[in-house]
Structures are given as C-alpha cells and as structure tokens.
Ligand SMILES: NC(=O)c1ccc[n+]([C@@H]2O[C@H](COP(=O)([O-])OP(=O)(O)OC[C@H]3O[C@@H](n4cnc5c(N)ncnc54)[C@H](O)[C@@H]3O)[C@@H](O)[C@H]2O)c1
C-alpha cells in the first residue's frame with residue numbers, strides 16, 4: 397500500500413484496454429492501485445462499459461486510437477508514468493494478413509517504445525505470450541518448463557513471429573534514456589492460454605456445443621497438456637509488476653515472466669470441460685474420435701477453403717494446421733520467478749477462477765447466435 401504522501405499521483409496508460417485482458421487490467425488497476433490519479437484507456441474500439449467507471453475517484457480517460465499511428469500513441473503516452481501495453485492483433489485463424497499483424501504487433505510496439513522515450517515515460521510493461529517460446533514449428537513438447545528452460549523457439553506463423561519480435565524490441569529498449577535523462581525500465585509478461593470472463597473462444601466453443609445438442613467431440617489426446625491461466629491473475633500480475641518495476645528497476649528491468657496460477661494441467665479440451673461441463677456440455681470419447689491424419693487433412697482443407705473463398709468471404713474456422721499443432725503439442729509452465737522477483741501470488745484460487753468463469757458462461761445461456 398502507498399503511504400498518504402504518495403497518494404493518487406500516478407498516471408497509467410493501458411493500450412488495448414477494452415480487450416479481453418485489457419478490461420480486466422483496467423478494472424484491477426482501479427481496485428488495486430491506490431496511487432492512481434488518472435487511468436488512460438487507449439483502444440481502437442472503446443467499450444461502452446467505460447462510462448460506468450467515470451464515477452469513481454480516479455479520472456478515467458478514454459482514448460480512441462490506433463497503435464500503428466505514432467502521433468496518436470505519443471499524444472496518449474505524454475505525461476503518463478507507466479504504460480501497460482496489451483494492445484495486439486490476436487489472430488491465429490487467418491482473419492488478418494501477416495502484414496497487418498506485423499504492423500499492429502511489431503510497429504505498434506515500436507511506436508509505444510518511441511513514445512515513452514520521447515515523452516519521458518519511464519516504465520513499460522508489455523503483454524507478450526507463451527508463443528514467443530512455443531510450441532515451435534517442430535512440435536517439440538515444453539513440459540512444465542520455466543523462463544530458463546532451453547527450447548528451440550522457431551516460428552513460421554505471423555502471430556507468434558510478431559509477438560517474439562515485439563518482445564525483443566521491448567527488452568532491448570530497457571535502459572534507453574528517456575526524455576529528461578532517466579532510463580526506460582521495461583519487462584514482458586508471457587501468458588499461456590488465458591481463460592475467464594469475456595473469453596471469446598470459450599464462448600464460441602460453448603455455442604458450438606449447444607448447437608451439437610450439448611456435446612463436444614474429443615479431438616486431442618487427453619495426455620497433451622496445454623497451459624492455461626485465469627484472466628484475473630494475469631491482470632493482477634500486470635498491476636503488481638508495474639508497481640514493482642518502479643521500486644526494483646535493477647532486478648525487474650529487461651526480464652520476462654511467464655504468467656501462472658493454480659489452474660490444473662490438462663489438455664485444451666479437458667480444461668474447457670472444467671468450465672463447460674457444469675454448464676451442461678459433455679465431451680464425447682475417452683480418445684480422439686478421428687485419427688490425427690484425418691484431423692490434419694480437415695485442417696488443411698479449411699486452409700485451402702479459406703484461400704479459395706477469400707475474394708468472396710472470410711472463412712476462418714477454429715481448426716487449421718496451426719491451431720491443431722497448438723492444441724496437439726504439450727506446452728505448460730511451472731515457475732515461481734514472478735513470486736521471487738516481485739512477490740506475485742495468484743489473487744484468485746483455481747476454485748474461484750473456475751466458478752467465476754462458469755458463472756459468466758451460464759449468464760449467456762440461451763443467447764446462442
Ligand atoms: N488471449 C490469450 O490467450 C492471450 C495469451 C497470451 C498473450 N495474449 C496477449 O494479450 C494481449 C491481449 O489479448 P486479448 O486476448 O485480450 O485480445 P483482444 O483482442 O481481446 O484485445 C486486444 C485489444 O487490442 C485492441 N487493438 C487491436 N489493434 C489495435 C490497434 N491497432 N490500436 C489500438 N488498439 C488495438 C483491440 O481493439 C482489443 O481491444 C495481446 O497482446 C495478446 O497477444 C493473449
């Protein structure tokens with residue numbers, strides 16, 4: 397807790413503050429950062445829920461803007477003490493071109509860094525991703541690894557490539573002199589697959605199960621572990637690391653941290669069933685119903701259809717060769733680096749995280765499109 401002399405003096409900027417994770421970061425900052433005076437929420441698309449935040453003691457400033465536009469970013473950053481950069485184009489389904497993904501995720505991040513340098517903002521937290529590490533194109537398993545586990549990070553897909561490049565830019569910027577002469581202090585957080593209230597893919601899978609008469613069909617062997625982390629804990633980690641970056645710049649600056657909590661190690665589908673089971677869905681099959689080669693064939697067919705149909709419409713199903721490889725390759729983390737470096741403990745237990753997500757899914761019951 398801040399003492400009264402420090403009370404309400406800080407200005408924070410959250411880019412992508414209206415996204416799935418960004419909204420949780422914004423709400424968490426308002427609840428858990430007592431030194432906040434102004435919170436700037438920067439996003440391409442502003443959410444109507446921002447209105448309800450205007451009544452509290454912190455000034456919430458909504459800024460509609462584009463991270464690819466350097467002048468818009470600089471204007472938003474000017475005068476901020478801390479930037480939490482969560483904005484990004486999260487696309488593994490082929491909705492956007494690789495050029496657009498690069499522009500938003502890499503050039504956008506470069507713009508944020510340059511804005512900090514030009515305006516004298518000293519602290520920058522970047523939302524990276526597990527995908528900066530893997531799964532790699534060779535499908536090597538990463539079994540309960542940590543930030544120091546050796547792994548061949550090799551990417552072909554534009555999204556992980558862009559996240560890896562952007563993370564590198566952020567880490568290399570640590571120590572650069574910002575306007576006024578002080579050093580820039582940066583770090584990167586790497587969430588695994590985030591779940592929780594507002595998770596679009598969980599919503600899509602729930603609706604798909606409803607359309608299939610309350611059933612989902614197992615596609616991935618139960619033995620393939622996929623890392624998951626609750627959005628509230630990821631948001632809390634952002635708030636905490638941003639605070640501690642200001643206190644322990646030498647230790648935290650230039651570091652990467654996986655995001656973790658006590659969510660169980662399971663396959664992607666079995667984990668989803670922890671949430672969707674109590675919401676009335678059933679996962680059919682103890683083993684995958686289709687052989688892997690057939691799934692890969694369907695994934696390739698989807699990719700071909702996407703390419704053929706592109707001039708007419710956007711065909712972007714969940715299954716494609718990349719998402720199949722993601723779901724079918726073990727990638728889990730086991731680390732306590734964030735606890736050792738900045739005292740992170742998950743704010744939400746697994747039971748809490750699960751119940752909150754279940755409550756959210758149940759609340760959309762009957763609203764399937
Ligand atoms: N969802 C996950 O499982 C996951 C896992 C690891 C890392 N991440 C990272 O977390 C961050 C947030 O992801 P999310 O799942 O909340 O995605 P999201 O799509 O819900 O949120 C991203 C936000 O960024 C905004 N945005 C996109 N392009 C922009 C631009 N040009 N200018 C300004 N704002 C822009 C979007 O409008 C959106 O509100 C991303 O950087 C993503 O790479 C997500």
Ligand SMILES: CC(C)CCC[C@@H](C)[C@H]1CC[C@H]2[C@@H]3[C@H](O)C=C4C[C@@H](O)CC[C@]4(C)[C@H]3CC[C@]12C
Pocket residue numbers: 486488524525526527588589590597615616622664714715718719720722723
């Ligand atoms: C093969 C099908 C039956 C199932 C398809 C599931 C697929 C859509 C899921 C599986 C794994 C998911 C990714 C994973 O949780 C981690 C991330 C990292 C993050 O930076 C962005 C989101 C992403 C890529 C998830 C997207 C959806 C995936 C591929």
